[in-house]
Amino acid sequence: MTTPTNDMASPPAAGAGRQDQSVRPPLWELRGISRTFSNRQDVVSRLGMKLNLIKPPAKVHALDSVNLTVRKGEVVGLVGESGCGKSTLGRVVAGVLPPSSGELYWHGKALSTLSGAERHSARLRTQMVFQNPFASLNPRMPVSEIVAEAPRVHGIIKGGRAAEQSYVDEQLRRAGLDPAMKGRYAHQFSGGQRQRIGIARALAVQPEFLICDEAVAALDVSIQAQILNLFMDLREQLDLTYLFISHDLGVVEHVSDRVAIMYLGRIVEEAAVADVFERANHPYTLALLQEAPHIETRKRRFSAIKGELPSALNPPSGCYFHPRCPHAFERCRAERPVLKNIAADHKSACHLNDRH
């Protein structure tokens, strides 16, 4: 299965965005981003904590000092099981959730140092497509209004009512919808069409960066293929950059240039798509790849990895994966492995790499 290549940067397939990723300027950079959640405390318990009468509430580390760079024009796939923090990461980048600590950089500048107008533009140029097209569209608005609202508010549409309508038509057509249907409401569309409406809405404010959070997970295979093709067409037409969040390795492998694997709030491996799928380093990545079903004509025996994702409320010590890892040794229990380069453009967080 492995194809030996010395040149790690060689493009695996055709497509403009796939070459020379290292020289492309970073669009978004996450440096040491953490995000914790805890129960909201009332006045009494806050007072109790101040007086050392009550222990502070348990914290869930949804993101634990995550570093990730998304370069202009590339598609970064973010993979992990449910509860690993991948959606939280997407929301932090989209600005829906503020990080608890760490700094976001947009076009090389720290978000906190940007002026109000610049920050506004950073947020507007970053849009999100959600998993559930039933919940993410306003059921009481016609499609034309869903798509037109944001660009109107942000002054993107120049001109009157006629200009607005032709702008909406163009957005719908680009997402593969018939503009004649723009007077309808969300419930009158099928799942695939609804996802197209979500995409048209996101693209209506002319973003350069799209965060797709499980955007095809709820769709049937044949519809999923239509939407994936649409994402790839739009990327070429509009020079879009994507953060593609998914639990489906097949989908991520298909669309991504670079892939980051998350486990319990930490990125455990990050590399070019070919490196992850052909030269995976981290035991968790290897386990995921082994378990992922792909079309085969032979029956196969499943030899499952043990255990399940530990609770983020009470994570294991050291490397979070060590209780499930077949190679775990003393150091894995004691010390957190750092994400570091193991080859050109290939990062992994595993102590095994120090053992030679």
Next chain:
Amino acid sequence: MSQALLQVEQLSTAFPAINGAVRVVDGVSFSVDRGMILGLVGESGSGKSMTGFSIIGLVEKPGRIDAGRILFDGVDLTTLSPEEMRRLRGRRIAMIFQDPMMTLNPVLRIETQMVEALRAHRSISRQEARRLSRDALGEVGIPSPDERLAAYPHQFSGGMRQRVAIAIALLHRPDLIIADEPTTALDVTIQGQILAAVQKLAAEYNTALIWISHDLAVVSHIADNVAVMYAGRIVEHGTVAEVVHSPRHPYTAGLLGSIPSRNRRGARLAQIPGSMPSPHSLPVGCSFRPRCARADRQCEQMPAMIPSGAESLHTYRCFNPLSQKTQ
């Protein structure tokens, strides 16, 4: 042909509608032997789940089986009274659902539910039932089954809950298990664990299994035979190798082409235009006709199931099939 454990013949299930009945399962035929796994594959609305519900007699009123036979161990299930069916269900035919909370009662301890299920069909003591329940939990890989018996369903994770549902399905060592998308809601590593457990148990007890799924990849791993359904009908049927390696029906081929897979990274996926028609307004003739690139005038008639080769069981429902690949 020797008698299969389950033989479904021309099964049709219909729901009444304003303008006549709507058939959601239409002329479905297949058979499953002991120890064999049949994958029933299709997209939402293809009738795959309704086929499963029809076999186990859980089609909700006003829907009903309006044609065909379901021969289970020589007995036609469609002729049984509700009481006779109830005695069979759970004991000789079991079902696993996509959402384990459909099987589990949220306000009862696991122990209560398992003991109840056992004592419903067998006259055994409470202690004996408890022992069997504990063993069943251990078998599906639940750690410390003794303590877990006292837990409530919400205290389990999704994967563990599905294991409990599988343990309950296996309690009576049924001859046939119908599994309706049992791993769809689970993470890949947990899915792998569940598949491993099911595979092992089916082989151990020689259980026949119908695995209903939208995921051709999962089915290709565990099934012996596959039936692909579209708009209530089986459109292709054969061994996994035949259907996956050499699909003859354009829909099967389109479905295979839609799945992102190795070696095609970044390439456009072969998409099928349009979407599944509603059972209320099926096109005349072949239901796949409006989405099919190979359709012609002939397709305005409904094609029959055509055998692919002289010896093989591989059949398809198409006038303009793809050519057979030689291996």
